[in-house]
Amino acid sequence: xxxxxxxxxxxxxxxxxxxxxxxxxxxxxxxxxxxxxxxxxxxxxxxxxxxxxxxxxxxxxxxxxxxxxxxxxxxxxxxxxxxxxxxxxxxxxxxxxxxxxxxxxxxxxxxxxxxxxxxxxxxxxxxxxxxxxxxxxxxxxxxxxxxxxxxxxxxxxxxxxxxxxxxxxxxxxxxxxxxxxxxxxxxxxxxxxxxxxxxxxxxxxxxxx
Numbered sequence: 001x002x003x004x005x006x007x008x009x010x011x012x013x014x015x016x017x018x019x020x021x022x023x024x025x026x027x028x029x030x031x032x033x034x035x036x037x038x039x040x041x042x043x044x045x046x047x048x049x050x051x052x053x054x055x056x057x058x059x060x061x062x063x064x065x066x067x068x069x070x071x072x073x074x075x076x077x078x079x080x081x082x083x084x085x086x087x088x089x090x091x092x093x094x095x096x097x098x099x100x101x102x103x104x105x106x107x108x109x110x111x112x113x114x115x116x117x118x119x120x121x122x123x124x125x126x127x128x129x130x131x132x133x134x135x136x137x138x139x140x141x142x143x144x145x146x147x148x149x150x151x152x153x154x155x156x157x158x159x160x161x162x163x164x165x166x167x168x169x170x171x172x173x174x175x176x177x178x179x180x181x182x183x184x185x186x187x188x189x190x191x192x193x194x195x196x197x198x199x200x201x202x203x204x205x206x207x208x209x
Contacts, residue, residue: 054182054184054193056183056197057180057181058180058182058197060179060180062150062151062178065146065149065150066096067096067097069146070097070098070099071093073099073136074092074093076119077120077136080120081101081112084111086111086112086115087103087108088101088102088103088112089102089103097137097138098135098137098138099123099136100135100136101135101136102132103132103134105132106129106132113127116136122138122139123137124136124139125137155173155180158172158182159172161196165184169185170182170185
């Protein structure tokens with residue numbers, strides 16, 4: 001009978017012991033206080049498919065971001081015209097991406113247009129001589145940038161709120177043009193999660209004088 005060298009079963013036993021040492025922290029669901037510091041102590045992260053959790057798909061109202069930019073343009077237009085003492089009847093937002101200026105005198109149109117094109121390069125302007133109006137529309141390229149920035153800000157805000165749950169390796173990523181995919185492994189309170197993540201926060205500065 002052929003004798004097996006003693007070093008072969010020794011290697012097998014050593015490999016099994018090392019494997020158990022790596023697996024133990026995950027089975028224990030934590031690292032015991034008596035666990036030696038020189039041994040592996042990393043817990044294997046369990047995803048949504050292993051431990052369950054929340055799967056959310058949020059829609060970001062990027063149109064609101066464009067609309068708010070147009071609203072801010074109204075204030076900028078009023079400040080610019082008053083600064084140069086150019087008369088106008090009104091300046092109001094129209095739709096989600098335009099501002100309409102009603103002039104007091106159609107003869108002021110060239111001066112107003114020249115001033116605003118200089119101060120507000122992100123808009124394109126169209127004159128309506130029959131009604132003594134100037135229509136300013138946010139350029140398409142600028143609107144895309146506004147929507148992109150709104151998505152990035154939303155993802156950053158959601159990530160900071162998700163951190164409050166202490167979720168291990170959450171998934172927060174853009175999906176499509178205006179949606180955010182959120183996966184929260186191990187979370188068992190969907191009501192609290194939706195309330196915290198969906199909470200609206202907005203800071204605005206308005207011209208009062």
